[in-house]
Amino acid sequence: MGSAHAFCIAEGGVEGMCLTAVCDINSERMAPIIKKYPNINTYTDYNALLDSDVADAVIIAVPHPLHSEIAIKALISGHHVMLEKPVDISVSKVKKLNQVAEKSGMVFGIMFNQRTNPLYKKAREIVKSGALGELKRTVWIITNWYRTQSYYNSGDWRATWSGEGGGVLLNQAPHNLDLWQWICGMPQSVTAFCDIAKYHNIEVEDDATLITRYKNGAVGTFITSTGEYPGTNRLEISGTLGKIVLENETLKWWKLKTDEREVCSTSTESFTKIDTEYTELTVDEPETAHRGILQNFTNAILNGEELIAKGEDGIFELILSNAAYLSSWSANKEIELPFDCDEFDKKLSELSKNAKKCINHPKSSSTTGYRERWKVQW
Amino acid sequence: MGSAHAFCIAEGGVEGMCLTAVCDINSERMAPIIKKYPNINTYTDYNALLDSDVADAVIIAVPHPLHSEIAIKALISGHHVMLEKPVDISVSKVKKLNQVAEKSGMVFGIMFNQRTNPLYKKAREIVKSGALGELKRTVWIITNWYRTQSYYNSGDWRATWSGEGGGVLLNQAPHNLDLWQWICGMPQSVTAFCDIAKYHNIEVEDDATLITRYKNGAVGTFITSTGEYPGTNRLEISGTLGKIVLENETLKWWKLKTDEREVCSTSTESFTKIDTEYTELTVDEPETAHRGILQNFTNAILNGEELIAKGEDGIFELILSNAAYLSSWSANKEIELPFDCDEFDKKLSELSKNAKKCINHPKSSSTTGYRERWKVQW
Numbered sequence: 207m208g209s210a211h212a213f214c215i216a217e218g219g220v221e222g223m224c225l226t227a228v229c230d231i232n233s234e235r236m237a238p239i240i241k242k243y244p245n246i247n248t249y250t251d252y253n254a255l256l257d258s259d260v261a262d263a264v265i266i267a268v269p270h271p272l273h274s275e276i277a278i279k280a281l282i283s284g285h286h287v288m289l290e291k292p293v294d295i296s297v298s299k300v301k302k303l304n305q306v307a308e309k310s311g312m313v314f315g316i317m318f319n320q321r322t323n324p325l326y327k328k329a330r331e332i333v334k335s336g337a338l339g340e341l342k343r344t345v346w347i348i349t350n351w352y353r354t355q356s357y358y359n360s361g362d363w364r365a366t367w368s369g370e371g372g373g374v375l376l377n378q379a380p381h382n383l384d385l386w387q388w389i390c391g392m393p394q395s396v397t398a399f400c401d402i403a404k405y406h407n408i409e410v411e412d413d414a415t416l417i418t419r420y421k422n423g424a425v426g427t428f429i430t431s432t433g434e435y436p437g438t439n440r441l442e443i444s445g446t447l448g449k450i451v452l453e454n455e456t457l458k459w460w461k462l463k464t465d466e467r468e469v470c471s472t473s474t475e476s477f478t479k480i481d482t483e484y485t486e487l488t489v490d491e492p493e494t495a496h497r498g499i500l501q502n503f504t505n506a507i508l509n510g511e512e513l514i515a516k517g518e519d520g521i522f523e524l525i526l527s528n529a530a531y532l533s534s535w536s537a538n539k540e541i542e543l544p545f546d547c548d549e550f551d552k553k554l555s556e557l558s559k560n561a562k563k564c565i566n567h568p569k570s571s572s573t574t575g576y577r578e579r580w581k582v583q584w
Numbered sequence: 585m586g587s588a589h590a591f592c593i594a595e596g597g598v599e600g601m602c603l604t605a606v607c608d609i610n611s612e613r614m615a616p617i618i619k620k621y622p623n624i625n626t627y628t629d630y631n632a633l634l635d636s637d638v639a640d641a642v643i644i645a646v647p648h649p650l651h652s653e654i655a656i657k658a659l660i661s662g663h664h665v666m667l668e669k670p671v672d673i674s675v676s677k678v679k680k681l682n683q684v685a686e687k688s689g690m691v692f693g694i695m696f697n698q699r700t701n702p703l704y705k706k707a708r709e710i711v712k713s714g715a716l717g718e719l720k721r722t723v724w725i726i727t728n729w730y731r732t733q734s735y736y737n738s739g740d741w742r743a744t745w746s747g748e749g750g751g752v753l754l755n756q757a758p759h760n761l762d763l764w765q766w767i768c769g770m771p772q773s774v775t776a777f778c779d780i781a782k783y784h785n786i787e788v789e790d791d792a793t794l795i796t797r798y799k800n801g802a803v804g805t806f807i808t809s810t811g812e813y814p815g816t817n818r819l820e821i822s823g824t825l826g827k828i829v830l831e832n833e834t835l836k837w838w839k840l841k842t843d844e845r846e847v848c849s850t851s852t853e854s855f856t857k858i859d860t861e862y863t864e865l866t867v868d869e870p871e872t873a874h875r876g877i878l879q880n881f882t883n884a885i886l887n888g889e890e891l892i893a894k895g896e897d898g899i900f901e902l903i904l905s906n907a908a909y910l911s912s913w914s915a916n917k918e919i920e921l922p923f924d925c926d927e928f929d930k931k932l933s934e935l936s937k938n939a940k941k942c943i944n945h946p947k948s949s950s951t952t953g954y955r956e957r958w959k960v961q962w
Contacts, residue, residue: 342812343791347723347820354847357854397777397916399795399803405848413721415803417777417793425777425793427805434720434822435844435858438829442725444812451816466813469732470783476735477957480813538775538918579855 207290208267210573211496212239216246219497223504227260238574252276256283263288263313263507265500269363270295270371274303277314277517281306286313288503292380293520295371296554297528298547300521307517314517315503320381321388321514322498323582324491325457329443329450330389332459339446339465341424344390348430350437350583351378358408365408368558373410375400375527379430383523384515386428390443392522393418393426397540398530405433416530419540439584448482455584457487495581585668586645588951589874590617594624597875601882605638616952630654634661641666641691641885643878647741648673648749652681655692655895659684664691666881670758671898673749674932675906676925678899685895692895693881698759699766699892700876701960702869703835707821708767710828710837717824717843719802722768726808728815728961729756736786743786746936751788753778753905757808761901762893764806768821770900771796771804775918776908783811787939794908797918817962826860833962835865873959 208230215225216239227247230236236248249255255264256279263286266276274294280287287307293316294300307314320326332338351374363369370376375383396418400411412433418426431437440453446467451458463481494501498514505511529541532550586608594603594617605625608614614626627633633642634657641664644654652672658665665685671678671694685692698704710716729752741747748754753761774796778789790811796804809815818831824845829836841859872879876892883889907919910928 343727343807343809345725345807349721349822352855354851354854354856355849356852360854399775401801401803404801405845413803415795415805417795423779423782425779425791427793427807429721429723429805431721433844433848434827435840435847436827436838436860438820438822438827442816444727444816449812449814449816460814462813466811469813470811471733473732474734476732476738477730478732482814538916540916 207573208265209235209239210576211265211267211500213242213574214497214500214576216243220500220504222508223263223500227255227258229255253279256280256285262286263503266290269369270376271368274299278303278306281310281312281314284310284312286503286507287517288315288317288500289517289520290317291384291520292371292376292524292527293517294524295376296547296551297521297524297545298551300524301547304518304521313503313506313513315499315506315513316515316517316520317496317499318381318384318388318515318519319495319499319580320385320493320582322495323493324489325452325455325487326385326389326582328457328487329441329452332450333389333443333445336447337461338443338448338450339462340422340467341390341420341443341445343425343427343444344386344442345427346382346386346429346441347438348379348382348428348441349434350439351430351432352435352437353378353406353412353432355406358406365406365410365412366558367409367554370410371554372527372531373400373402373408373412373414374430374432375411375414375530378432379414379428380523380527382430383428383526384519386426386441387522387526388519389441390426391420392525393420393543395419395540395542396526396529396533397538398533399538400530400534405431411534414530414534416526418526439582453584455489459485459487461485493581496576585951586643587613587617588954589643589645589878591620591952592875592878592954594621598878598882600886601641601878605633605636607633631657634658634663640664641881644668647747648754649746652677656681656684659688659690659692662688662690664881664885665895666693666695666878667895667898668695669762669898670749670754670902670905671895672902673754674925674929675899675902675923676929678902679925682896682899691881691884691891693877693884693891694893694895694898695874695877696759696762696766696893696897697873697877697958698763698871698960700873701871702867703830703833703865704763704767704960706835706865707819707828707830711767711821711823714825715839716821716826716828717840718800718845719768719798719821719823721803721805721822722764722820723805724760724764724807724819725816726757726760726806726819727812728817729808729810730813730815731756731784731790731810733784736784743784743788743790744936745787745932745939748788749932750905750909751778751780751786751790751792752808752810753789753792753908756810757792757806758901758905760808761806761904762897764804764819765900765904766897767819768804769798770903771798771921773797773918773920774904774907774911775916776911777916778908778912783809789912792908792912794904796904817960831962833867837863837865839863871959874954 229249401413607627779791
């Protein structure tokens with residue numbers, strides 16, 4: 207992922223941003239970029255990079271458990287930070303990061319590239335504007351994160367408690383969990399059903415169903431997996447003024463002409479129909495994805511443009527997945543938010559210690575550019 | 585409902601069946617049919633009807649808690665029985681009914697009229713034939729059972745623990761719960777989140793989410809409500825050989841050319857695509873609905889035709905809804921099947937006793953024919 211960002215910048219993909227240095231503990235991984243851009247500074251220790259005067263901003267793309275530690279050092283040493291998702295693996299660590307970020311005065315963004323998708327932006331606009339009324343229900347079936355065993359074998363940190371801090375909820379679904387809370391807001395509780403190694407030989411979950419409860423009583427359902435083919439990507443949000451469904455690159459919108467709550471209490475008919483205006487919206491602008499997030503980050507630094515995804519927002523989807531793990535570790539108990547971070551950290555630490563040691567899988571090769579599959583898949 | 589069946593038969597809607605008698609404790613309700621067919625025998629006590637020699641078969645359409653009691657008497661007295669859904673409100677009562685039915689030698693059917701829908705029949709055929717492979721997941725969002733407060737006010741037995749034995753899971757969703765188990769089979773456990781009086785002034789739930797677990801580890805999600813508009817009717821079933829989705833009167837079928845389990849373990853690619861054959865099936869025969877079930881019942885009596893919905897099958901969907909209530913009464917605990925019937929009956933009895941007495945709402949008017957809305961709504 208880091209290599210893809212490096213090539214994007216080096217090739218002039220982000221106006222106002224230039225690549226001055228790369229850093230990797232494994233120098234072999236830097237070979238492709240050095241070969242093409244021999245004047246780039248290279249480091250194998252990120253502290254050395256931060257101590258130098260080589261960069262105004264850094265992009266952090268390392269195993270998840272190192273995210274907040276490196277981000278904190280980068281912010282304190284006066285660097286703007288773009289952090290890969292998820293923000294880290296434990297909410298307690300992210301609280302510290304957010305405190306540092308707030309005091310630092312630096313620009314802090316997170317790579318929630320799917321926030322640039324026009325349909326999700328439109329869904330958010332509809333919900334936030336009140337056009338759907340009060341939230342009643344939301345259901346997201348997001349099971350098109352299919353992965354083979356070969357994927358999990360491609361890096362020895364993958365799909366381990368110590369290396370990634372979780373499975374599909376920590377690695378693939380963060381985009382969706384973030385979009386979900388970005389569009390519908392945060393719930394008050396999470397109940398989860400996580401299945402460990404259901405479809406793959408891994409340590410963590412590759413299938414999860416979450417039930418969330420919002421302040422007004424609305425219920426959310428979130429279903430994800432890396433073991434289904436072909437998967438589904440369908441988000442439904444129902445409110446007192448109608449319903450939206452996002453599927454197959456289309457946003458369907460049923461807009462009621464009268465609030466359902468009013469119809470329910472005043473209608474003299476047992477079975478009534480409510481006048482509805484139906485609209486279908488398709489994509490009318492490109493999903494700028496990673497490049498869009500990097501451009502926005504650059505504009506934020508240079509011109510104070512508002513961030514599409516503030517780094518501080520990273521905590522929200524992590525609260526959902528941490529709470530989901532806590533629930534599944536506690537016989538599917540409903541976990542009220544905010545949850546007990548100490549309890550979570552203790553259990554995660556136990557799992558990390560007790561986990562079987564990873565086999566030394568071959569490292570994945572460096573990536574020289576963005577992949578289409580990193581955009582929203584419908 | 586009883587009136588609608590009576591008119592259907594009296595008008596010759598069912599070949600081989602004729603209407604000889606009607607029975608209602610409220611004689612006013614029989615007025616419309618007597619007016620049109622003055623020679624019909626009438627009763628206000630069903631025992632008198634059963635003791636007479638007036639009928640070979642009876643259709644029972646009374647408040648749910650009376651179903652098994654009347655059905656048992658009808659079977660013992662030598663009548664073939666067509667019972668309205670749900671079969672009763674407690675599984676313990678239905679066990680007794682099924683024992684009696686088995687010994688009776690009479691034809692015993694249940695009004696699961698949605699089993700006549702060609703798309704559900706096709707879905708069942710696909711799953712049962714093994715064409716989807718092993719079940720991985722099933723999700724049914726069936727929230728298009730919209731009801732106004734006026735509906736609930738239309739009968740004082742409606743939406744009460746003592747009168748109906750439950751809410752949307754007992755009255756509306758039985759069709760879907762039955763189809764779900766008919767197509768996918770019965771799960772091994774049920775966890776449920778039921779919301780009482782969320783959208784209406786009633787005693788029971790009008791919103792429910794069930795998580796079911798099947799023998800092979802597959803997970804099911806069932807979401808229903810009478811408070812959303814416009815609702816959704818979307819059934820998804822995912823297996824090792826592909827996926828089917830039923831929505832908008834269409835069955836979409838993605839059929840994999842190679843079993844996903846084989847691809848997962850043998851592919852050397854991390855992100856792979858599996859060759860898929862896609863088919864869309866629409867309705868090619870009518871949904872015969874109630875009339876179809878009655879015709880089949882008649883043919884079963886006269887010619888031994890196999891029943892579309894055996895009365896004994898009524899217990900399955902009731903096991904799901906009873907277990908769902910037990911779960912929601914027990915802090916959303918996972919209820920293993922078979923569940924403890926005594927515990928369920930005790931809790932239901934307490935709720936029935938403690939429930940607030942119903943206001944004497946106006947009775948609903950008699951229905952003179954089948955309604956389109958009783959067919960599957962997409």
